Amino acid sequence: MRVRVLAAAAVAVLTMAATTSCGGSADDSGAVTLKLGFYAAAGDPADTTMRQLVKEFEAANPSIKVQLEVAPYVKFFERLRTQIAGNQAPQVWLSDGVLVQEFAARGALADLSDRVKSVNAADYSGIELNRDAQGRVFGFPQGAQTPVLFYNKKMFAEAKVAEPTAEWTYDDLAAAAKKLTKDTNGDGKPDVYGFRAYSPGFTESWWPIVKAFGGDIVTDGGRKVVIDSPQSTAGLDWMLGAMGKDGFAPDYVTTEAMGKGVVHTLFATGRVAMSYGIYARTLPAQSAGVDFGVAPLPKGPSGRGNVAIVNSWVVSKAASPAQNDAAWKWITFFSGEGPQRKWAELGEAIPINKKVATTALAPDRGPVFLESLDAATDLGTNAVWSEYTEALAKRMNEALSGATPVAAALQSGQKEAQEVIDRFYAGKTQ
Amino acid sequence: MTLLARRTGQVAAEQRPPAGKRHAGERLWAFAFASPYLLHLVALAAWPLLASLFFSMTEYDLMSSPRFVGFGNFTRLFEDPVFWRTLGNTAYFAVLFVPVQTALALALAIALNQRLRGMALFRAAYFVPVVSSWVVVAYVADAVFNPQTGIANQVLGLFGLPAENWLQDPALVIPTLAAVAVWKGVGYMMVLFLAGLQAIPEERYEAAKIDGASAWNRFRYITLPGISGTTFLVLVLTSIETLQSFEQVFVMTEGGPHGASELTVLYLYRQGFQFFQMGYASAIAWVLFVLVLALTLVQFRLQRRWVHYA
Structure with a gap:
């Protein structure tokens, strides 16, 4: 008898747990619960703004109840993977732009291609950058990042160097950077540099430089690694010259040491006069009180090498039809003028709503970012982006630190990155 | 039963429950006392351990079903x-x-x-x-x-x-x-x-x-x-x-x-x-x-x- 009671209790508990875990579908009244995930540190302004926007969304859509799931970046994506495995993932979440295809290729995301057709694509930036090799769209832009050339106006004025223009080439950049490099404490070594060339964040370092010199990283819809080329060599040689014989950029070790793990702060702390930086870098520069401007990336032999990352809202494939509808309502709400304007006030990302972007960004910097975004290609995203770029970056950093000759690093980087891609696609039909 | 036998716990054999039943009772108590640890062992150690052994022989990306690859x-x-x-x-x-x-x-x-x-x-x-x-x-x-x-x-x-x-x-x-x-x-x-x-x-x-x-x-x-x-x-x-x-x-x-x-x-x-x-x-x-x-x-x-x- 006791055993039966225990068994019944266990079944009841399991049923309740199962019911709870499946919560969120539309009930008889048509109400739907939508679990929405995004990454932000607790108490971060982004966290506060997002919560306000969710309240506004719920007020405008009384039949949708939003449950928020927030965590700092690394924790968010670690947890997300196990949540997806346990069928507990949010129905809509903010994805780092470079991870959209990773999740999509593993069947975790709903195809938004048809949804996207319902909006006027010309009103938004970044939709095309989210399109995969088969033309499908699995994410809708939330905010965009693209690197431009940041420069310290005060340092330029003090050194009596003309500020960068849209016509600058890599030679112009080098010439100005040499004049801006200084040994302020007289120890025989520079302590203020004209330019920051190396960064572990390659979006602001070797990636656009390789492209500007005519090289490329991956082609064929992210299937073929092609970085081992004379053009890539030329780009890396330019960087090595900047950090070596020309001496206008801190070398690999000095950059790491000066940046103490946050290399991009070298510009905000006045250790370099120029640096490639994405839109989010305006925040630390402003906080530090730096009087700065931005200019388009300099022209290389093959253009500027503009690239972009478009962080995007994605919808879980496991979402019910009602949740899918609610998720799309949230996405269109967030992309609207009001929410985009509020999000733009944070200064973290370029608004993807073009109307907002043209009016909400600082008039002296906004157009540079927007033109760069328009000209940008994606960051070689594919199903194994994290893994293949890590394999590649390891070899590139070896070359940039002088530990390995450029030719050997490019050769092994290409081979190892290609192996990662081939391993994933082996046996897959697409 | 003598006083000594009571004090020392040496109950006469004929007064004790049968050995099998007595041992079963002791085992049940032992199991009851050990059960919190055993549950912990099974749920948080043995099960994940066995699961990881199974996953080690699969291609598993957390999102789609594991595919058996043997010792691949x-x-x-x-x-x-x-x-x-x-x-x-x-x-x-x-x-x-x-x-x-x-x-x-x-x-x-x-x-x-x-x-x-x-x-x-x-x-x-x-x-x-x-x-x-x-x-x-x-x-x-x-x-x-x-x-x-x-x-x-x-x-x-x-x-x-x-x-x-x-x-x-x-x-x-x-x-x-x-x-x-x-x-x-x-x-x-x-x-x-x-x-x-x-x-x-x-x-x-x-x-x-x-x-x-x-x-x-x-x-x-x-x-x-x-x-x-x-x-x-x-x-x-x-x-x-x-x-x-x-x-x-x-x-x-x-x-x-x-x-x-x-x-x-x-x-x-x-x-x-x-x-x-x-x-x-x-x-x-x-x-x-x-x-x-x-x-x-x-x-x-x-x-x-x-x-x-x-």
């Missing part, structure tokens, strides 16, 4: 140069860390085992890094080993020696990490040694002194054998801890420069949680488990030769 992950693992490099890095780290930490912990324990005023303060001071998080320790380590601003290079400069790139030089990064790990962990092992030292009867030292034994001989023939059990424990714990090292490199170097400090568990973490290869990560975990088990068994086998239990 293990074959790939043995052909993976990065895995072997991480294993080499881990072994190098262990070779530096285990003996240095053990010797230093023993030396500190002996020094702090004196009956002097304020000794508790010193013991506490050595224990502080143990309870500090690796994030905090990473900041302290940067203050010491930063090539631009660190104290270590300033000290070298005082002796006219060239500055070093402690954490940025592939040749120096593991020794530097080992030094930091010793600094953080030595206090804990020191406490274990202190407990071992204080368990050695004072009379043995007094007798040896009367017999004219020198300080070295007292250490060699009384202290070392007296704490051999503790030394064995410290060696086993430190070896296992080293093979499982993750947090330190994750926070301090992320495996750099160029993978020179990428330890096996960091590699496992990346494969499983960054690259969606849970099957491959499980295979790494099992190979690591076998290595830890083998090392521990060897240590247990060897301890018969040198460990003396009083």
Whole structure:
């Protein structure tokens, strides 16, 4: 008898747990619960703004109840993977732009291609950058990042160097950077540099430089690694010259040491006069009180090498039809003028709503970012982006630190990155 | 039944319940008392362990169903140069860390085992890094080993020696990490040694002194054998801890420069949680488990030769 009671209790508990875990579908009244995930540190302004926007969304859509799931970046994506495995993932979440295809290729995301057709694509930036090799769209832009050339106006004025223009080439950049490099404490070594060339964040370092010199990283819809080329060599040689014989950029070790793990702060702390930086870098520069401007990336032999990352809202494939509808309502709400304007006030990302972007960004910097975004290609995203770029970056950093000759690093980087891609696609039909 | 029999609990056989029933009752009670631990073991240890063994033979990205690949992950693992490099890095780290930490912990324990005023303060001071998080320790380590601003290079400069790139030089990064790990962990092992030292009867030292034994001989023939059990424990714990090292490199170097400090568990973490290869990560975990088990068994086998239990 006791055993039966225990068994019944266990079944009841399991049923309740199962019911709870499946919560969120539309009930008889048509109400739907939508679990929405995004990454932000607790108490971060982004966290506060997002919560306000969710309240506004719920007020405008009384039949949708939003449950928020927030965590700092690394924790968010670690947890997300196990949540997806346990069928507990949010129905809509903010994805780092470079991870959209990773999740999509593993069947975790709903195809938004048809949804996207319902909006006027010309009103938004970044939709095309989210399109995969088969033309499908699995994410809708939330905010965009693209690197431009940041420069310290005060340092330029003090050194009596003309500020960068849209016509600058890599030679112009080098010439100005040499004049801006200084040994302020007289120890025989520079302590203020004209330019920051190396960064572990390659979006602001070797990636656009390789492209500007005519090289490329991956082609064929992210299937073929092609970085081992004379053009890539030329780009890396330019960087090595900047950090070596020309001496206008801190070398690999000095950059790491000066940046103490946050290399991009070298510009905000006045250790370099120029640096490639994405839109989010305006925040630390402003906080530090730096009087700065931005200019388009300099022209290389093959253009500027503009690239972009478009962080995007994605919808879980496991979402019910009602949740899918609610998720799309949230996405269109967030992309609207009001929410985009509020999000733009944070200064973290370029608004993807073009109307907002043209009016909400600082008039002296906004157009540079927007033109760069328009000209940008994606960051070689594919199903194994994290893994293949890590394999590649390891070899590139070896070359940039002088530990390995450029030719050997490019050769092994290409081979190892290609192996990662081939391993994933082996046996897959697409 | 006699009073004596009652007092001693020796109930006459004919009054006792049948042996089978009695044992069954005892077993039930034993099971009831052990059940919280057993539940914990099954739910949080045995089940995940078996699951990871299954996943190690699959291709599993967490999002789609696992696909059985037999020993494919293990074959790939043995052909993976990065895995072997991480294993080499881990072994190098262990070779530096285990003996240095053990010797230093023993030396500190002996020094702090004196009956002097304020000794508790010193013991506490050595224990502080143990309870500090690796994030905090990473900041302290940067203050010491930063090539631009660190104290270590300033000290070298005082002796006219060239500055070093402690954490940025592939040749120096593991020794530097080992030094930091010793600094953080030595206090804990020191406490274990202190407990071992204080368990050695004072009379043995007094007798040896009367017999004219020198300080070295007292250490060699009384202290070392007296704490051999503790030394064995410290060696086993430190070896296992080293093979499982993750947090330190994750926070301090992320495996750099160029993978020179990428330890096996960091590699496992990346494969499983960054690259969606849970099957491959499980295979790494099992190979690591076998290595830890083998090392521990060897240590247990060897301890018969040198460990003396009083």
